[in-house]
Amino acid sequence: MQNKSDAKLFDDLHAVLGDRARAGDFELGLYGKDGSVLQGEPAIVCLPVDTPEVREIVDICLDHGRPFLARGSGTGLAGGAVPVGDPVIIATAKMNKIIEVDLDNRIAWVEPGVLNLDLSRELMPLGFHFAPDPSSQQVCSIGGNVANNSGGPHCLAYGVTSAHVAAIEVVLPDGSVTVLGDLTAEPGGYDLRGLFVGSEGTMGVATKIAVRLTPNPPAIRTLLLDFEDVRDGAAAVSAIIAAGLIPAALEMMDKRAIEIVEAFVNAGYPTEADAVLLVELDGLPGGVEHGVEVVRSVAERHQVGNVRVAVDDEERELLWKGRKNAFGAVARIKPDYYLHDTVVPRGKLVEVLEKVYNIADAYDLIAVNVFHAGDGNLHPILAYDSSEPGVLERVHAAGRAIVTASIEAGGVLSGEHGIGLEKRDYMGMLFSSHDMATQDLIREAFDPQGFANPLKVLPSGSRCSDSFHQHVPEGAWV
């Protein structure tokens, strides 16, 4: 417990939650970080089980003038769930029920702590799934997906989270409960639901979510294409799209990624190739077969080596296993990694990839690229060893250079991981101060006091109410 006011706050929370309000060193150790390299200092962690409890926690925070931070599984990569500004952490892990599957409306109501893959597993036998499939889907929460507007390999054809959320019950920063959006196609008034999705916990806590269900495709084909030159692979990506085809997924891995993944999962990836494309086509059988032919002929025009078409589900899963375990496999070459996320126009993939390699060389780091090539979403992984003195400075400097190169190529700051703390101070690369002031004006309508996940998304200068700025803890890198 840091000080007296914390003790009183803790007592009040404990009175409501019992041992689900925690401030032990063990818990606090768990909640200072997310999937990024950023570190904050948690003070109190609450594990509510339902909306009324979340509401009470927020009320107590208001009484004590303390901010709060919603946290799902803590897999976010932009520091969104890293506590800065002394927030009370509201972890949704115990709000993990699938409340209702409403097939007639093709909707499921879920609590925010439901894990992404658990939902799709539950829906699978009913012939449906939840389309956003982040690579972290085994562990990330739907609440986190909503807050970050997360994507995934299959969002190329199906769209990111926002397209799959009909309504959200939210405990607003003033403690009131409301539902944004509804199950109709045109909810009355302005699209507050659309605004909330992607707001990274700065507009309140999502306590129930109505997600849209996507029918499982009747036919699926998965192809692995290998290229002797990464440039041909990247050019093939643009050419596939330009041929009028939108695959369900179109992922790329570079040489280093292929090598480490193959050593890790033995998926039969061609380790001699410079790059592979993992392409999935789904839908009705005719369209899928047509797609296979288009991909094949485009790839041939771009010096493809082998075209491997998975013959059955088992092979298909194996090919995907390689892709989905790529991040874990990086640990084979270095103990730590920093995963970046920018988007560039597809036509600029080759140019920016080359810059990424040069940047990594210049900062004496190893770059591994496994990414959602179909929508130009780069994910350079910088592998490093944190025990090397000064290495984090180099990692951050290289990261900044990658973001800069992406923006210069006509890209954006983030395709799916969000801004959080990590890219907050880069917002000015993409937006004018007036753009950001407008964004802040809107955020403020939800949270005039800046209580919900303070210090995230917008750089301090653009925020009208930066009452917590002085609390940024020493160790936090922002």
Add this chain to the structure above:
Amino acid sequence: MSLEEQISPEIRKFAAEVGPTGPVTVAGGQTQWEVGGLPDPNVRKVVAPSGVWSHQPEEMTVRCGAGTTLIELSEVLAQHSQMVPLDMAPNATVGGVLAVGRSGIRRLRYGPMRDLVLQIRHVDHAGKIVTSGGPTVKNVSGYDLCRLLVGSLGKFGCIAEVILRCLPIPAATKWLSGIADPFEVYSKLYRPSSILWDGKRVWVCIEGVLSDVEAEAALLNLEEVEGPPALPVGGRVALEPKSLKDLEVNGSNWIAEIGVGIVHGDIPIGGGQVSERNRSLMRDLEHRLDPTGRLNPGRQVVEA
């Protein structure tokens, strides 16, 4: 290119025209002019810039002035077999249909039009240019103002320029019609583009490669027709998709979008209720983004 340089002279000129004072409204094709009520009679009308400024077929994105008509947009995109399925009147403008935010009849497959918007530049109440979203097909940089602007009837700003996501024009499109249970039709098909129902007759749109379209059509006992029926224009409500099953509207002329829940026609049923809390949030946003109420006065997104 610096942020400043990215803003074209056309947009600057439009911002100057909107200016910082006096009631103003943007006139598009005026095809849905009465939605939300007419603007006050003393309001100054401005016209958003038009023109398809860049279509990048391999990116499947298009940047155009908000005043561009849908027909112009689709003609340019069709040269590369692409489309933006906005499905509204050909003389409607891109900015106009986004400001109204009512999606077309192929929403069942293509989703609401707000999901097609990547970037919006608008002129705010102070006559200043605001950019939100980004030019790439995927982007989560900053708050999603684009979605907020779609359906805002211009109350938050005058849409000046947009970047939209394009889709390939499907190789084959068939409209079928006949007497059938629309819910059964829906359950038989994989991602149809549209299912319309007037209480007796259904119209179904199936798109894709020809062999799939034919195979899906063969699942239904319906006749091929030219296209969709004319939609009744008397009114429009949005219901939960499943409540169409119990829809009983006798006598009047209506057509419902199965799976979507929109009902077109003279129908005595409510919809679009806004809770007290949401209403106050929405009013607060209106006040913040247009403190003097100069943008589209008279029109209401949230009924008084």
